Amino acid sequence: MRSYHRTAALLNMVLSCVICSIAVNWIALPNGFVVTGITGLAMTAETFTGINYALIYYGLTLAILLFTAVTLGYKEVSSILFLSILYPLVLWVLNHVQVEIILKEKLIAVMFFGVVYGAGAGLTYRMGYSYGGTDTLSKILKQKVFKAAELKNLLLCLDAVIMLIMLSAFSLDTVAYAFVGQIIYVNSMNYVIFNMGPRLYEIQIVCEDPRAIERFIIEEIGKSATISKVIGGYSQADKIQLDCVCNSREYVQLREFIRDSGIDCFIKVFPLTHVFGRSKDFHRLSDQNL
Template sequence: MKKRNRFLTLFYMVLSCVLCSIAVNWVALPNGFVVTGLTGLSMTAASFVGINYALIFYGLTLLMLLCTFLTLGYKEVSNIIFLSVLYPLVLWVLNHVQVEIILQEKLIAVMLFGVIYGVGAGITYRLGYSYGGTDTLAKILKKKVFRAVELKNIMLTLEGTIMVVMLSAFSLDVVAYAFVGQIIYINCMNYMVFNLGPKLYEVEIICDHPAEIERFIIDEIHKSATIDQVIGGYSKEPKTQLDCVCNSREYVQLREFMRDQGFDCFIKVYPLTHVFGHNKDFHRLDDENLE
């Protein structure tokens, strides 16, 4: 099971890199606009030095990797190291594949770019990894320089500064389209991260067979449970309450188990918006770059 999970994680990370690279090389560039972030900074540098932007981007990501290790430590590096190596490579390879998705309306092309790039980036963030771009640079600046400033404000300032720098190489129209693409891709990415996953529910169970239900929760649906001792308001007797967070499919399994076993239970079910934790269905608490 663990090998399968590692394989799926690797597959999704490669898919993420391919989608983002397609958005940049096959949609953005053929339609005459660029992108923001470190990629846009690389494109700006490439227009002056004549080196392929993907190679410049590779250098910037490796520099970012080193700075991250020196300032934020190994834990943060472990979240970006694989994509810091893979994504620039995929970006460079697809830059040499002659495929162009050209649309008559540039605004539609920008929207297509935003959707493809947002889906690709969202896959990565759902897995708990990062490309090590301006989000990582913002974390470094917050820790070492602007400790009192909110991370999102640092990120906005970085993106704005990069777009101003891009004006030295590209027209205002080109940069404006890049800005619109940025807005669309961020919204698509946030939807992928926070809304596309399984619906989660908090299930509170008061019953006379807590040990059997707890065993089912842990062994069968692979979630955990919080156990509390409560007092029944009517009977005034001590009772055991189980509190579990699970997705909709797991909730149905749990409900059917209790029904088939004939347990006499009092159950409350609450739909949840976001849950942060280490389970594959939960978000990570350090996803501070996303709202």
């Protein structure tokens, strides 16, 4: 079973790389607009150096990978390692495949790009993996420099700085289209992450001190939790098990909180079909459509 899940995850990441590369090489570039983020930096560098942007992107991602290893450690590197190597390769290969999906209206092309790219990126983010771009740089800045800042605000600032740099090589109209594509891509990606697949999950967390997790569940995502005492079968040590039911968006938030907080715990996640209770996400026993 573990081998099956590993193979499925691998195929999912390969498919994600292909879809994102198609969006950039076959939709964005033929229709005369660029993209933001690390790819946008690479495209900007290409205009000054003449080096293919995919090769520059490869260098940038490897530099981010090395920087992440030094600053955040192996755990964070493991979530970006495979895609940091595979995606630039796929990006470069498809850049040399002469396929152009050209639409008459550039705004429609931008929208089409955003939907396709967001769908591709969402496939990997659902599984907890990342392309190692501005989101990883934001985590580094938060942990090492701006510790009090919110991660999403650091990400927005990085994207804004990159778009300003892109103005040195591209017109304001071109960068504006890239900005619109970014908005559509983020919304498309969020839809894949939060709305595809199971809607509700049961989360079981076993650790020695779950108080920080409990506070996050109650105060940040507005759910309750059941706490019970358990004994570790291997260690025979007393531990606490925390159970909660949350929707897909809250599950991702909880997972990221535990990861970013560095809390050592054992987590099991179960997809659920129906949950009855008082929360707005749960069903009522009187529901007639179940």
